[in-house]
Amino acid sequence: MSHRPRRFASALGCVAGALAMLGTSAPVYAGCTDLPAWLATGCDRLVDTWENGRSGVFISGYAWHLPFTWTPERRRELNSKAWGTGYTRVTEDADGDEHSVYALVFSDSHKHAQFNVGYEYSTFWGPRNGVQPGLGFTAFVMQRPDIASGIPVPVLLPVVALRYRDATLFTTYIPTLNGGINHGSTLYVFGRILLE
Numbered sequence: 001m002s003h004r005p006r007r008f009a010s011a012l013g014c015v016a017g018a019l020a021m022l023g024t025s026a027p028v029y030a031g032c033t034d035l036p037a038w039l040a041t042g043c044d045r046l047v048d049t050w051e052n053g054r055s056g057v058f059i060s061g062y063a064w065h066l067p068f069t070w071t072p073e074r075r076r077e078l079n080s081k082a083w084g085t086g087y088t089r090v091t092e093d094a095d096g097d098e099h100s101v102y103a104l105v106f107s108d109s110h111k112h113a114q115f116n117v118g119y120e121y122s123t124f125w126g127p128r129n130g131v132q133p134g135l136g137f138t139a140f141v142m143q144r145p146d147i148a149s150g151i152p153v154p155v156l157l158p159v160v161a162l163r164y165r166d167a168t169l170f171t172t173y174i175p176t177l178n179g180g181i182n183h184g185s186t187l188y189v190f191g192r193i194l195l196e
Contacts, residue, residue, distance in 0.1 A: 006101050054091075056193055057193055057195065059083050060083060062189045066186065069182070079109050083106060086106075098120075117140060131162065140157060142155050159171070169190075174188060
């Protein structure tokens with residue numbers, strides 16, 4: 001039986017401890033045992049990734065507002081240069097799957113800062129010393145002034161990755177929000193370089 005479904009379920013538990021874990025280590029780890037089993041597994045994963053992971057930086061890059069859901073006038077007003085940066089800690093399983101915890105800030109579509117703290121999981125195919133395609137998800141808490149009156153909100157998005165050694169290019173899809181035209185459907189592209 002594959003361990004991937006169980007890993008996916010425990011990865012969802014990682015989100016529960018992400019915010020508390022980024023600022024501390026030992027007290028959170030001790031508290032993982034007090035959680036239900038599926039949350040404890042996720043909490044343990046977060047702490048292990050933070051304490052034993054490799055450090056890396058994000059380089060944020062580009063937001064493509066899909067033309068079939070935005071008017072040409074509105075697309076001209078939007079910021080596609082989603083410049084920003086972030087810090088991450090990454091662990092890799094024996095089979096090449098990755099787990100990361102991160103903090104990322106970038107310029108959103110309206111040129112405001114968008115703050116993100118979260119967890120990312122990706123599974124990869126192919127030899128580790130070559131170019132590897134991957135799929136995964138990211139679960140995070142984000143804050144920006146035009147969503148929920150600036151109150152941080154949880155988000156779950158798919159991730160498509162292309163990894164070569166210590167460099168990874170990520171793309172995620174932000175779906176249409178509130179329906180209709182000019183409310184989402186954006187591809188966001190960013191990169192990560194591991195430093196250690």
